[in-house]
Amino acid sequence: MIDTQVLIAGGGPVGLAAAIELGRRGIECRVIEPRATVSHDRPRCKTVNVRTMEHLRRWGIADRLRERAPLPVAWSQDIVFCTSLAGHELSRFSGVLGLAPDDDRYAELGQQAPQYVLEELLRDVASELPGVTLATGQRVSGLEQDDDAVRVSVTDTAGARSVISAGYMLGCDGPRSVAREAIGSAYVGEHALRPNFGMVFHAPELLAHTVHGPAVQYWILNRAAPSLMGPIDRDGTWWMIAFGVDRATGERDARAIIDAAAGTSANATVLSNDPWTARMQLVDRARVGRVFLAGDAAHLNPPFGGHGLNTGIGDAVDLGWKLAAVLEGWGGPGLLDSYEAERRPIQTRVIAAAAANNRVLATDLLNDDVEAPGSAGERARAAADLRIQASKRAEFHALSLVLDLAYEGSPVIVTDGPSPLTTDDDDPLTEARPGARLPHVRVGDRSIYDDLGDGMTLLALGDSPTEALERSARDHEVPLRVVRHASALRDRYGAELILVRPDQHVAWRADRPPADPAALLDRVRGANHPPSQGET
Numbered sequence: 001m002i003d004t005q006v007l008i009a010g011g012g013p014v015g016l017a018a019a020i021e022l023g024r025r026g027i028e029c030r031v032i033e034p035r036a037t038v039s040h041d042r043p044r045c046k047t048v049n050v051r052t053m054e055h056l057r058r059w060g061i062a063d064r065l066r067e068r069a070p071l072p073v074a075w076s077q078d079i080v081f082c083t084s085l086a087g088h089e090l091s092r093f094s095g096v097l098g099l100a101p102d103d104d105r106y107a108e109l110g111q112q113a114p115q116y117v118l119e120e121l122l123r124d125v126a127s128e129l130p131g132v133t134l135a136t137g138q139r140v141s142g143l144e145q146d147d148d149a150v151r152v153s154v155t156d157t158a159g160a161r162s163v164i165s166a167g168y169m170l171g172c173d174g175p176r177s178v179a180r181e182a183i184g185s186a187y188v189g190e191h192a193l194r195p196n197f198g199m200v201f202h203a204p205e206l207l208a209h210t211v212h213g214p215a216v217q218y219w220i221l222n223r224a225a226p227s228l229m230g231p232i233d234r235d236g237t238w239w240m241i242a243f244g245v246d247r248a249t250g251e252r253d254a255r256a257i258i259d260a261a262a263g264t265s266a267n268a269t270v271l272s273n274d275p276w277t278a279r280m281q282l283v284d285r286a287r288v289g290r291v292f293l294a295g296d297a298a299h300l301n302p303p304f305g306g307h308g309l310n311t312g313i314g315d316a317v318d319l320g321w322k323l324a325a326v327l328e329g330w331g332g333p334g335l336l337d338s339y340e341a342e343r344r345p346i347q348t349r350v351i352a353a354a355a356a357n358n359r360v361l362a363t364d365l366l367n368d369d370v371e372a373p374g375s376a377g378e379r380a381r382a383a384a385d386l387r388i389q390a391s392k393r394a395e396f397h398a399l400s401l402v403l404d405l406a407y408e409g410s411p412v413i414v415t416d417g418p419s420p421l422t423t424d425d426d427d428p429l430t431e432a433r434p435g436a437r438l439p440h441v442r443v444g445d446r447s448i449y450d451d452l453g454d455g456m457t458l459l460a461l462g463d464s465p466t467e468a469l470e471r472s473a474r475d476h477e478v479p480l481r482v483v484r485h486a487s488a489l490r491d492r493y494g495a496e497l498i499l500v501r502p503d504q505h506v507a508w509r510a511d512r513p514p515a516d517p518a519a520l521l522d523r524v525r526g527a528n529h530p531p532s533q534g535e536t
Helices: 013-023 050-058 062-068 115-127 178-182 247-262 308-328 333-358 374-396 399-403 467-475 488-493 517-524
Strands: 004-009 029-033 078-082 089-094 132-136 138-145 150-156 161-171 187-202 217-220 227-231 237-243 269-283 291-293 456-460 480-484 497-500 506-510
Touching: 004 013, 004 150, 004 308, 013 029, 013 115, 013 132, 013 308, 029 138, 050 062, 050 308, 050 399, 062 115, 078 374, 089 374, 115 132, 138 161, 138 178, 161 178, 161 308, 178 291, 187 247, 187 333, 227 247, 237 247, 247 269, 269 333, 308 333, 333 374, 333 399, 456 467, 467 480, 467 517, 506 517
Parallel strands: 004 029, 004 161, 029 132, 078 217, 161 291, 456 480
Antiparallel strands: 078 089, 138 150, 150 161, 187 237, 187 269, 217 227, 227 237, 456 497, 497 506
16 A cells, blocks of 8 residues: 655755655655754755756746845845955956846846755745645655555654655655665765865854955955855855864864954854865666655765755756656656656766866965065956956856756657757857757746646647647647747747757757657657566
């Protein structure tokens, strides 16, 4: 007997995103989460990127996050490199991290917000969905599976143990994942040796003493406190990463490090600390039978560039709609097989980019002469500016990495050309290539994404008939919405008919209807090859 269709281990942002993706489609799922409440001690991720915000828009909650975010987008879109908050400015990046307004390449601006703000919102949204149960104060302690179900052992705070039977299980339970260990999966990759000391502190007057104006991040380049810091809110709460500082040193010298970064006495009260080292790791397998891994349970990367949580949300979206399609009966077994085929190259690319960012930190940009008086200091600061711009621009202007999330080689995508779908610059694709995210356009005062359905959507950008494909979709119970737009979009997207998946990725395109509509639908819904072990 199945107790729930999907059990999700871990109720952080990734697990909650998966629950929302499933719950919105009427799939019953249970989220097992040890924490009764969301802690504000460690803000962790601060960047909710434009792609994640597009998913929040699709769920109807993007504005709810912005209402809760302590720092509105209008507050700042800059990152500053300086000798201290009260010292010399060395370099500045503007319009960073998808915060630049009036950019039609994406449907939503990015949003700076501490992770706990996003997580609390996702808890509220998940609790509003009738099929989702958030079971806090419980943890997954083991699992067994066979061809029919996953039996998950759950332990509560009193030590009482129960077993829940689920059709599928998602391991979204972080770096110490019980799910990962249970399926015999292991991280592969590097673990950096250099320590970092994270802090959250309260310094009510510090922002007023900052001579560089508002910024979402300040990179501090001085010998006493090479670091990265930024405000969490406008009430004096800050986060900080002191590079090369171990736990003992950080705990002993926390206030001295803050003062050195501030360039003045900050009168700081340390609220929490978080010593860590960077990890660049990917699991050797993210699926065994009915159990899947997502988020930090599947991959880890340094935080620089703000990709970790956002990549995990992408995992949750990919898994969510595919599992729902299979459980609803219109998705075939190949749809679940495509999870690793699609997400693993994305995860690998993100890890590589974050590792590159991690190789150039404040400790690597130090130059004693930048604080020197006169012409020597001016020359040193000009040279520092050039070096910073050359070495760090890709970290803060990475729209191709964020938006060109192309599923090249996916078994459920009908490709139509050999050209690569990804680029290394900040100019995302504009053509609707199969496998890629549908490039964003505005139609009047609306986003084209607002026209897409929760199932498949066929964009008809001309006079090509769609009746045969619609009929085949009905025959196979594939949810299909047909949306007609003016033919002007045909030149932009490169085809007259474009089939878009629930995750806004293009599955197929052509200028004429498919010769065999049933074969096309079987391909994109994963129904054209036998199931893997553990599938039904």
